[in-house]
Amino acid sequence: MTMTLTDRQKEIVSHLRVKDAGKSATAFDSLENGEMTLSEIDALCGLINAEFMMEGILPTFEPNEYGLELERLLDLINRPRLSS
Structure with missing residues (x-):
């Protein structure tokens, strides 16, 4: 399944x-x-x-604006x- 990320999601x-430092x-x-x-x-969901x-x-x-973006991602x- 191909995922199309928005520019903001990218x-x-x-x-x-960067925060994950290569792990x-x-x-x-x-x-x-x-x-x-x-x-x-699972790994990416955990990081998000x-x-x-x-x-x-x-x-x-309650989620802030960034939190809402993370939920969509x-x-x-x-x-x-x-x-x-």
Whole structure:
């Protein structure tokens, strides 16, 4: 399944790749190639979730604008796992 990321989603993925410091390089490379394994999807979803918890919520525990962007990215990346 090919995923089409928006420019903003590509920006977020690039930011997450830098923050990850190469630990999940294979998963990021697979995302760019559009062919991810379930374990790579899990790894990326974990990174997105961690980013959401640290940067994507308001003190009221509602998502901020960045959090909403992360939720949309998570939905996109997680879609192949949900459809299998």
